[in-house]
Amino acid sequence: MHSSSSFELKILYDNKCNEAGFLTGFGFSALVYNVFSNKFLLFDTGGNGNVLLHNIQKFNLNISQIEDIIISHNHSDHAGGLNAIYQLNPKITIYVPVNNSSSFKRSFPEANVVGILETKELDENIFSSGQLGSSYIPEQALFLKTKEKKTILLVGCAHPGLEHFILKSQQLGEIKAIIGGFHGFNKFSYLKNIEVIGACHCTRHITNISKLYPSQFRKICVGDTFVF
Ligand SMILES: [Zn+2]
């Protein structure tokens, strides 16, 4: 990988499109390779463990390389594949919104389940947003801080409202890219200065977003790799 890069993102799970040999399924998952720490972190797990494992193998990755898992929120299209990883590596660390931590501890008793409340650095230059939307659907997103001091925002479904994750992320610095599910997000002007808009999964207004920001919009397919 190029020496100026900070993160490599592999799209493991999405419902819309796939590169040859990869499988789609309802849900979202992306693997983050952190150049700073030389670690692999899994963000969400899609809905089906078999699809997830197939796509991990198709990327020629080994489950044992994945050290930490971040679950954005406790919906089956994001946490459904987790058990397949747990069966192969039960001692794994799982970061979940704090409101969900006791149920994950019950379901994955051998894992190191960590409940997240506030913004927290989980690995070098990788931050959890902290738990948002606690009264509705508790959810966390990831902020990846690059060598050029810009942020890559990785979101699951953005149920609490993508704009809240954007505002939180901007406290760390300028956002370069947003990748993941935007759900019903329609406050489009928030996206104006974002270089890479990778709206996928549950994004309801994906056509509007791609038409409003054609040069920034990036189609996301399972099997794609992004280097930042
Ligand atoms: Zn959801």
Ligand SMILES: [Zn+2]
């Ligand atoms: Zn979802």
